[in-house]
Amino acid sequence: LLGQIVDSNAAHIGKVLAENGINIFQKTTVGDNQPRVTAVLEASLNRSDAVLTSGGLGPTEDDLTRESVALVFDRKLEYREELYDTLVERFSFLRRPFPENNKKQCYVPEGAVVIDNPNGTAPGFRVGDDRGHIICMPGVPFELKAMLRDHVVPFLSDTFGLSGVLQYRVLKVCGVGESRVDEMIGDLMATQSNPTVGVLANAEWVRIRIAARADTSEEAQAMIDKVDVEVRKRLPGLVMGVDDETLEGVVDDLLADRGWTLAVTETLTGGMIGQRLVAAKAKCFKGGRSYPVDAFIMDNPNSAAVQLAEEVRDEMKADCGIAVVTDLETSTAVGALVTPDGGEEWGSGFPTISPVIQTRAAVMALEKLRRLLTRHDRFSPPKPLI
Numbered sequence: 001l002l003g004q005i006v007d008s009n010a011a012h013i014g015k016v017l018a019e020n021g022i023n024i025f026q027k028t029t030v031g032d033n034q035p036r037v038t039a040v041l042e043a044s045l046n047r048s049d050a051v052l053t054s055g056g057l058g059p060t061e062d063d064l065t066r067e068s069v070a071l072v073f074d075r076k077l078e079y080r081e082e083l084y085d086t087l088v089e090r091f092s093f094l095r096r097p098f099p100e101n102n103k104k105q106c107y108v109p110e111g112a113v114v115i116d117n118p119n120g121t122a123p124g125f126r127v128g129d130d131r132g133h134i135i136c137m138p139g140v141p142f143e144l145k146a147m148l149r150d151h152v153v154p155f156l157s158d159t160f161g162l163s164g165v166l167q168y169r170v171l172k173v174c175g176v177g178e179s180r181v182d183e184m185i186g187d188l189m190a191t192q193s194n195p196t197v198g199v200l201a202n203a204e205w206v207r208i209r210i211a212a213r214a215d216t217s218e219e220a221q222a223m224i225d226k227v228d229v230e231v232r233k234r235l236p237g238l239v240m241g242v243d244d245e246t247l248e249g250v251v252d253d254l255l256a257d258r259g260w261t262l263a264v265t266e267t268l269t270g271g272m273i274g275q276r277l278v279a280a281k282a283k284c285f286k287g288g289r290s291y292p293v294d295a296f297i298m299d300n301p302n303s304a305a306v307q308l309a310e311e312v313r314d315e316m317k318a319d320c321g322i323a324v325v326t327d328l329e330t331s332t333a334v335g336a337l338v339t340p341d342g343g344e345e346w347g348s349g350f351p352t353i354s355p356v357i358q359t360r361a362a363v364m365a366l367e368k369l370r371r372l373l374t375r376h377d378r379f380s381p382p383k384p385l386i
Contacts, residue, residue, distance in 0.1 A: 001031050009054040009144055020153050021164040021213065032062040034071075041072045041134060049132045050156060055139030057122040059101045066125070069134050070109040073127055077107040080114065083123055090121060115151045119143045126155065133159070167220035168211035171231060174204070174240045174247055174367040181206045184234045188227065195227050203359045204247070205240065237374060240367065247366045248280040254373040255284035255320070260340065262369075263316035264288035265308045265323040267295055268333050268353065272362040273322065286316040293326040293353060302345050305336035313338060324365050326353075333361045337368050344368055 010027050017024055025048050030040045037056070044051040056065030070077050083106040091098040108114060108125045115124035115135075120143040126135040135152055137144045156162065173181060178201035182189070185208065188197045195212035210227045214220035232239050241250050255262060263286045264273045271290035278285065289312060296304060305323045313321030320339040327334055336345045346368060350357045 001029060009139065009141055012141070012145060013052060013054070013148060016148055016153065017156075018166045018168075018211075020157065021162055021166050022153075022156055032056070032064055034064045034068055037064055037068040038071050041068055045072065045131050045134065049160065051132065051134045052152065053134065053136045054144050057105065057124065057136060057138050059099070059104045059121075063104070065136050066108060069112075069127060069136060072134065073109055073129055075110040075127070078110045080106055080108060083108075083114065086116075086123075087121055115147055117143055117147060119146055124151070164213060164215050165217050165220055166211060166213045167217055167224060168209055169221075169224050169228060170243050171208040171210070171228065172205045172240045172242070172245065172247075173208065173235060173238045174206075174363055174370075176206065176235075176238055177201070178206050181208065181235070185231055188230065192227065195223050197227060197231075203356045204363050208239075237371065240370060246276075246280055247363060247370065248276040248282060251366050251370050251373070252277065252280060252282035252284050254370060258373070260284060260319035261286045261316075262320045262322065263312045263318035264321070264365075265312040265325070266290045267293045267324065268326040268350070269324050269358050269362045269365070272358050273324065273365055276362060276366070286318040288312060288316070294328055296325055302334065302336075302347075305334045305345060306338065306343065309336040309338045309343070320369070322365050322369065324361055333357075333364075335361070335365050335368065337365070337372065339369075339372060341372070344372060 007029060014024055014027070026044070028040050028044065030036050041051060041053075053065055056063045066077060084103065087102055087105065088098055091102075102121060105122050109127045112125040112127040115126065115137075117123045117138060120138055120140055122138040122143070124135070124137045124147050126133055128134065135155070137147050137152065178199060181199055185197065185199075189199065195210050198209045198211075200207045200209065208231060210224045210231070212220040212223040214223060240247055261284045262277070265288060266273055267290075271288070274285070274288040274290070296308070305325050308323035308325060309321035311321075312323065313319070320337070322335070322337050324333060324335045326332075330349075331351070332347050332349055334345070334347045337343050346364070348361070348364065350361070
């Protein structure tokens, strides 16, 4: 609630449940306060068949989930000797002393079914009545993920006779704004019910998510394929990648197909293009140079960027060169790309130097190279700087 922790557990739970055809009605985040936790659980149980929780199962005073669940079902907490034995054995195996406050983890609401946690010390549990079930998992992400996969999803599927799957595919588009994408595929978003089409933008790309529900994964993917074809037809050459593919990984593969290598000079982006290529283990990256934003005084930013791209290409003995430099007088990011097949120059204004602006400038440079390598720039032709 203080913004110090990102709730990655909820995102993972949502993804896994959706893939297994289980709908989520609502997500709630609540602090370590027993009356508030209890109220949230009561409200959730009144609107849903099953409530999943993460966190609050540890040994400390602010771990309040088990007590709150017991209150919701009007049950006492009962001590389970087998949980104590398991905990003592686990601490002994780790050659760590057993703190007495860990005995708190040996209590669960009366009648609860314990869910083993081989990856940690806090066991999960599930308990229910005529209203539905509450299933409690630890907050440590890798512990939760295993418990969700191995126990919770199978229980929900068996209990509620669930069938079918929800599959999705994410198409990534760079260098084109969310509004432009909406203009071209908005009718698909408005009229498609299964599959559905949604758009989400960030500093790097616009994500087009196509989701389909069907009896089998194969049927869902076939439904997605048809919409995928239509989206690509409307956005010719602009789909950079799919799902977990990265722009730098795609560019590296395209360069490898031609047997080309790449070198980079950066001021505004502060080495970000090189960092992304290194993180992607790009085979075609020969190296680069990073300078302060005011390193170059440019009478003609356009020609200066081209010259720097050529110089770093020659210095690193690469086939291609990219330069992204800064004209501070006009607050303009100036880029140039040189390859054996020609080159390109571009420019864009920036209000200030920030991580978001740097990311956008780095993405633009790599996207310009991707489009040159695939011979597509139909939506966003280069704008002359002069």
